[in-house]
Amino acid sequence: MKAIILDTETHSLNGLPVEIAYVPFQLENGNASMFADQCFDEFYSVGEPISYGAMAVHHIIESDIADKPSYKTFELPGDVEYIIGHNVDYDIAAIQRCGIDTANIKAICTLALARKAWPSAEAHNLSALLYMLMNGSDLARQKLRNAHNAKHDVLMTGFILKSIVRELSIQSIEDLYAVSEVARIPTTITFGKHKGLPISSLPADYKAWLLGKSDIDPYLRKALEAA
Known part of the structure; x- marks a missing residue:
């Protein structure tokens, strides 16, 4: 498992994982493969109540995790080099x-x-992308019945990823990572008084102020340094 597509559902926003799922993914010579028969999916107890807001998103309730192992028992396969996900930083955290x-x-x-x-x-959320790629079909609607279930989300991400690979003519997992790294660098500022302004057009003093912040997003830092 050099690469896996991973998704988590948490007990609150930025909380502890109550469900983790992953599926192996392979990309060689432009051929993308997802191994659904090897999909891992497990519920976990976290020792804290699931927030109602989180329940409204993933529909996991207390009885689903009552007798499940602790989230601290989760382990990644030992040979994983790449983790793929939709807004992947959330799941890695x-x-x-x-x-x-x-x-x-x-x-x-x-x-x-x-x-x-x-x-x-x-x-560009998973549901909208699936409807777009499947032309708003009834089959897309059926596939989305279980959206925000971690297992279904990794499989849906895999389907969308295959379309991305074709659209961008990506040949290998190494190339996929390289393209992702470039794609993650923002071109416009998404917050604050200059929201919506191209980063290249930000006032010099504002760029300097952002670069002086210790908690700045690393990809925003790259964009500011390039500008």
């Missing part, structure tokens, strides 16, 4: 709370890749 060391993991973000592949798409 979730498994870090399990005690997983991700220092040597290379993260690939399908959200950033989708924005690069289809910049004019109305929305």
Whole structure:
């Protein structure tokens, strides 16, 4: 399992994982494969109540995790080099709370890749992308009945990822990572008094102020340094 597509559902926003799922993914010579028969999916107890807001998103309730193992027992397969996910940083942060060391993991973000592949798409969340790619079909609607279930989300991400690979003519997992890294660098500022302004047009003093912040997003830092 050199690469996996991973998804987590958490007990609150930025909380502990109550469900983790992953599926092996392979990309060689432009041929993308997802091994659904090897999909891992497990519920976990977290020792804290699931928030009602989180329940409204993933529909996991207390009885689903009552007798499940602790989230601290989760382990990644030992040979994983790449973790792929839609807004992947959220899921990597979730498994870090399990005690997983991700220092040597290379993260690939399908959200950033989708924005690069289809910049004019109305929305880039998983559900909207699936409807777009399947032309608003009834089959797409059926597939989305279990949206925000971690297992279904990794399989849906895999389907969308295959379309991204074709759209961007990506040949290998190494190339996929490289394209993702570039795609994650923002071109416009998304917050504050200059929201919506191209980063290249930001006032010099504002760029300097942002670069002086210790908690700045690393990809925003790259964009500011390039500008």
